[in-house]
Amino acid sequence: xxxxxxxxxxxxxxxxxxxxxxxxxxxxxxxxxxxxxxxxxxxxxxxxxxxxxxxxxxxxxxxxxxxxxxxxxxxxxxxxxxxxxxxxxxxxxxxxxxxxxxxxxxxxxxxxxxxxxxxxxxxxxxxxxxxxxxxxxxxxxxxxxxxxxxxx
Numbered sequence: 001x002x003x004x005x006x007x008x009x010x011x012x013x014x015x016x017x018x019x020x021x022x023x024x025x026x027x028x029x030x031x032x033x034x035x036x037x038x039x040x041x042x043x044x045x046x047x048x049x050x051x052x053x054x055x056x057x058x059x060x061x062x063x064x065x066x067x068x069x070x071x072x073x074x075x076x077x078x079x080x081x082x083x084x085x086x087x088x089x090x091x092x093x094x095x096x097x098x099x100x101x102x103x104x105x106x107x108x109x110x111x112x113x114x115x116x117x118x119x120x121x122x123x124x125x126x127x128x129x130x131x132x133x134x135x136x137x138x139x140x141x142x143x144x145x146x147x148x149x150x151x152x
Contacts, residue, residue, distance in 0.1 A: 011039030011151035059096035
């Protein structure tokens, strides 16, 4: 089974295992996420399943944004577990001085995520600028592809 980085940046990497790489994974998908010190797992959501997390190493902070202008921020360290409901926006930042490593697990045969910046880049610019009250230069600065792990 190939666990080479599926998504890799200066800020860290995400190694994905699902039915596309491991054929018997018909009811589970997972990702091993490494966020380097100062890095951030970008704002994203999973459209197909709830996310269960297990923190292996380091210290981190996760913020989950729900409907109705509600958000929750929690700190995690090795041995902790986290949970994010399907479709809720969330991000995880490394708050320590060593790599933050955690597993993301899903009751699905395929790993799916959508980054907020990628979603914005596929929405008509006029709508994004009007609803976020930003100018064209700010809109043009939004990354057009998923970054995955943002170095800080």
